Amino acid sequence: MSKEVRQPVETIEDIVKDIIIAELRVEPQQLQSDTHLMKDLGADSLDALNIALRLEDAFKIKIPDDAIPNFLTISDIIKGVNEHLNAN
Amino acid sequence: MNIQSVVGLHQFMKRVVVTGIGVVSPVGVGREPFWAALCEGRSGISRIEEFDTANLKTTIAGVCREFRAADFFDERELSRLDRVSQLAITATELAVREARLPDSQLAGFDTGVILGTGFGGQASIEDFCGAFYLNDRSRRSAVAIPKSMYNASASTIAIRFKTRGPNITITTACSSGANAIGQAAHLIRYGQAERMIAGGADAPVTQVVMDAWKDMRVLSTKNEVPQRACKPFSANRDGFVLAEAAGIVVLESLDSARQRGATIYAEVVGYGSTADAAHITFPDPEGESQAMRRALKDGGVAAEEIDYINAHGTATKLNDASETDAIKRVFGCRAYEIPVSSIKSMLGHSMGASGAIEFIATVLALNEKIIPPTINYEERDPQCDLDYVTEGARAMRQASGRRAAMSNSFGFGGNNAVLVAREVNP
Numbered sequence: 001m002s003k004e005v006r007q008p009v010e011t012i013e014d015i016v017k018d019i020i021i022a023e024l025r026v027e028p029q030q031l032q033s034d035t036h037l038m039k040d041l042g043a044d045s046l047d048a049l050n051i052a053l054r055l056e057d058a059f060k061i062k063i064p065d066d067a068i069p070n071f072l073t074i075s076d077i078i079k080g081v082n083e084h085l086n087a088n
Numbered sequence: 089m090n091i092q093s094v095v096g097l098h099q100f101m102k103r104v105v106v107t108g109i110g111v112v113s114p115v116g117v118g119r120e121p122f123w124a125a126l127c128e129g130r131s132g133i134s135r136i137e138e139f140d141t142a143n144l145k146t147t148i149a150g151v152c153r154e155f156r157a158a159d160f161f162d163e164r165e166l167s168r169l170d171r172v173s174q175l176a177i178t179a180t181e182l183a184v185r186e187a188r189l190p191d192s193q194l195a196g197f198d199t200g201v202i203l204g205t206g207f208g209g210q211a212s213i214e215d216f217c218g219a220f221y222l223n224d225r226s227r228r229s230a231v232a233i234p235k236s237m238y239n240a241s242a243s244t245i246a247i248r249f250k251t252r253g254p255n256i257t258i259t260t261a262c263s264s265g266a267n268a269i270g271q272a273a274h275l276i277r278y279g280q281a282e283r284m285i286a287g288g289a290d291a292p293v294t295q296v297v298m299d300a301w302k303d304m305r306v307l308s309t310k311n312e313v314p315q316r317a318c319k320p321f322s323a324n325r326d327g328f329v330l331a332e333a334a335g336i337v338v339l340e341s342l343d344s345a346r347q348r349g350a351t352i353y354a355e356v357v358g359y360g361s362t363a364d365a366a367h368i369t370f371p372d373p374e375g376e377s378q379a380m381r382r383a384l385k386d387g388g389v390a391a392e393e394i395d396y397i398n399a400h401g402t403a404t405k406l407n408d409a410s411e412t413d414a415i416k417r418v419f420g421c422r423a424y425e426i427p428v429s430s431i432k433s434m435l436g437h438s439m440g441a442s443g444a445i446e447f448i449a450t451v452l453a454l455n456e457k458i459i460p461p462t463i464n465y466e467e468r469d470p471q472c473d474l475d476y477v478t479e480g481a482r483a484m485r486q487a488s489g490r491r492a493a494m495s496n497s498f499g500f501g502g503n504n505a506v507l508v509a510r511e512v513n514p
Contacts, residue, residue, distance in 0.1 A: 025163045046168075049230035057225050 012059075012085075016077050019054045023047060033075040048072065059085060104273045104357075105512060106451050107350040108187025108338030110179035110287075113445060114150035114331055114435055118182055121154075123452050126460035127481040131315035131434045133329050139295045146307040148314040149293045150331025150436030168231055169244065170209035175334035175441075176241035176289035177248060183285065184249060187338040187350060191250070193283075200253030200281045201242045202272040204264025204288035206440035206499075207297065209236030214296050241289055253281045259440065261499030262400070263361075264288050265335060266443030266507055270359030273507075276341050283344060288444035289334035301330060304369075306404050316464050320401035320430035321408045321476045323469035328402040331436030335444035337451070342512075354451040354509045357492070358387020364502025371406055371498060376414035379504035380494065384418075387508040389492050391419050394426055394508075395484055396459050396493040398450040399476075401430025402437055409471040411496065416474075427484075429477040433463040443497035447507050450495040454511040457484045457491070 010018075017031050024041050037043040037051070052063045052071060061084040063071065071077045111118060114132025115125035125132065132150050141147035152175065157166055160178045169177070184194060193199070212235045219227035234240060239257040246255045254275060258267045265288020272286035301307045308327040310317040319325040345352050360382025364375035384391060400411055416423045431449050438445060453459050458481050465478035484491060491511040498504050 025167070046230050046234070053225075053228055053230060 012081055013078055015058050016055070016074065016081065019051060019058060020074070023051050023054060031074055033073070035074050037072050055081060061085060100279065101277050102279065103342035103355060104276045104339055105342050105345050105355050106337045106353040106509075107340045107345050108183040108189070109353060109448055109451070110181065110183030110186065110334075110336040111445065111448060112152050112155050112175045112179050112334045113438075114152055114333065117152070117154050117178070119186065119452070123456070126431055126434060126449060127458055129434065129461050129463045129480055131463060132331070133314040133317055133436050135311075135314055136293065136298070138293070141298070144298050145302050145309050146298065146330075147311045148317055148329060149298070150329060150333070150438065151293055152332055168235060170212040170235050170240060171291040171332070172205060172207070172209055172289050173241040173244050175291055175332065176203060176336070177245055179287065179289065179334035179336040180245050180249070180285055183336040183338050187340070189283070189338065195250035195252070197252045198282035199249075199251040199284065200255060200272070200275060201245050201251055201285045202254070202256045202258060202268040202275070203242040203245070203286070204258045204260070204266070204268035204440045204443060205238060205241060206259060206261050206264055206290050207292040208238035208259070209240055210292050210297060211294050212236035214294055245285060249285070251285060253284070260503035260505065261501050262437065262439055263443050263497040263499035263503045263505035264440035265445065266447060266495065266497035266505035267361060267503070269337060269339070269356065269444060269447050270361060270505055270507055272339050273356040273359055276339055283338060283340040285336060286339055286444070287334065287336035288441040290439040290441045291332040292439055293330055293332050298330065308403065318403045318433050318436060319464040319466060320399070320403040320433050320462050321412070321469065321472040322465045323467035325403040325405065325408065327404050328432065329436035331438040333435065333438035333441040333445050335441055335448045337444070337448060352512045354454045355512050356507065357510050358383040358385070358389055358508035360384070360386055360506045362504045364504070366502055368502070369500050371410040372502060373410045373414040373417060375502055376411060376496070376498055376504050377417040379506040380414065380418045380496065383494065383506035383508045387510070389508050389510070392422065393488040393492045394419070394494055395487050395491045396450070396453055397426055397428040398446050398453070398493065398495040399428050399430045400496045400498045401432050401462065403430070403432065407498065409469070411498065412472045412474055423474055426475065427459050427477045427482060428474045429460055429462045431460050443495070443505060446497065447495045447509070450493045450507070451509050453484060454491050454493050454509055458482070459484050
C-alpha cells in the first residue's frame with residue numbers, strides 16, 4: 001500500500017511516525033512530540049537524509065538541503081511538512 | 089641488487105605470526121567447524137535457493153547457510169551493511185575473540201586492517217542500480233554509496249574495533265585475500281604496525297553476477313549433484329563453482345604474541361606478488377611461478393623445504409593445467425613429491441576471500457600437521473600429474489626442521505599472490 005493512498009485516513013503525524021519507526025527500527029512508544037532523532041533515538045546524518053527522502057516521497061514535497069537540520073524532532077518534522085505542503 | 093643486504097634491513101625485520109583466525113564459509117562458521125569439514129572432505133556446495141535460477145546454466149553455489157546475521161548484528165546495523173561487510177565483520181569478530189586481544193591493544197594506531205575483496209558490496213550495487221533503472225523511489229537510500237563502496241567492510245571493521253592504523257582495501261580479483269595478508273605481514277615486518285586484521289571477503293552469489301559468469305563459460309554446469317560438481321585437476325572438470333565467504337587472520341609480531349602469551353598458529357614468512365602482464369583472463373605459468381619463487385625468497389625458504397602446497401585449483405581447464413606447470417617450473421622433479429590440494433573442491437571459489445580462506449587452511453594444516461584433501465577427483469589428466477591428495481586428509485610429512493607450506497592465489501587480470509607459512513616451535 002502506498003503512502004499516498006493511506007494519506008486520507010492517516011494524519012500527517014501518523015505518516016511521519018511510521019517513516020521514523022521504519023527507518024530507525026524503533027518502537028512507537030519511543031516517539032513523543034519532542035523526541036529528538038539524534039539525541040534520543042541515536043540517528044545520524046545518514047538516517048536524517050533517509051528520513052527526508054521518505055518524507056519527500058510520502059508528501060510529494062521537496063525538502064531543501066539547508067532545511068534538513070530543522071527536521072530533527074517529531075514536532076519540528078510535522079511543522080516542516082505542513083509548511084512545505086502549504087507552500088506547494 | 090638486494091637492498092636488504094645493502095642496508096642490513098634484515099636485522100630490523102620483525103617476525104610475523106598468526107594469533108587469531110575467523111572464518112565464515114559454506115562449510116560452517118568459525119575455525120573448528122571449518123577445519124573439521126575440510127578434513128572430512130565435506131562439500132559446502134548446494135543448490136541456489138536465494139533467487140530464481142531458471143535462466144541460468146549453473147544453479148549451484150557455495151552459500152554460507154549456517155551464517156545467521158542476526159547473531160552478530162541488530163536490524164539497524166544490517167540496514168547499513170552489505171552482505172560482504174556482514175561476512176567480513178563476523179569473521180573479524182571471531183578472529184579477534186580467538187586472539188584474546190584486549191580492546192585496549194586492538195584500539196589505536198598500532199593496529200590496522202587490510203582486506204581483499206573482488207566484488208565489494210555487489211548486492212547493494214545491484215539494488216541501487218535496479219532502483220535507478222526502474223525509477224523505484226521507495227528503494228532509494230542515502231546509504232547506497234557507503235554500503236556498497238569497496239572499502240566499506242575494512243572501514244566498518246576499523247570503526248567497530250577502533251583500529252586506527254593503516255586501513256586499506258585491495259582488489260586484485262581472486263588473489264585479493266592473499267595480497268591483503270601479504271601486504272599486512274610486510275607492514276608488521278617493517279614496523280608500520282604492531283598487529284593487523286587481514287584477510288578477504290566476498291559475497292558475489294547474486295543473480296546478476298551468476299548471469300554474467302554464464303557468458304564466460306567458466307562455471308561448472310554439473311548441477312545434478314552439487315557437492316560433486318567442483319573437480320579440481322580431474323580430467324572431467326568443467327569449471328569453478330562460485331561461492332561467498334570471509335576469512336580473517338589476526339597477524340601480530342612474534343614479540344608481541346610471545347609477550348602476551350598468545351596462541352600462535354603459524355608464522356607468515358614469505359610473500360610474493362607478480363603480474364602476468366599478458367592476458368586479462370588467460371593464465372601465464374611464468375607469472376605464477378615467479379610469484380612462488382619470490383615468496384620462497386622473501387621467506388628465506390628453500391624449495392626443498394616446502395611440505396604442502398595449497399593450490400589455487402579452481403577446476404577450470406586453464407587454471408589447473410597452468411598452475412601444475414608453474415609448480416613444476418619452481419620445484420622441478422620435487423614437484424611430484426609435494427602434496428598439492430585444492431579446498432575449492434569443497435568450498436567453491438569465493439573470489440577475493442579465497443586467498444585468505446586458503447591461507448587459513450594452510451596455517452591450520454601446519455598447525456594440525458594434516459593436509460586437507462582435493463575431493464571429487466575422478467579422472468587423470470595428463471596435464472595435471474602431481475600428487476593432489478585425492479584419497480582424503482593426510483598427515484603432513486616434514487622435509488626440514490620446521491614444516492613449511494605455500495598457498496597460491498591467481499586472479500583474473502593476471503594477478504598472482506603467493507604466501508609461505510611455517511610452523512612455530514612451541
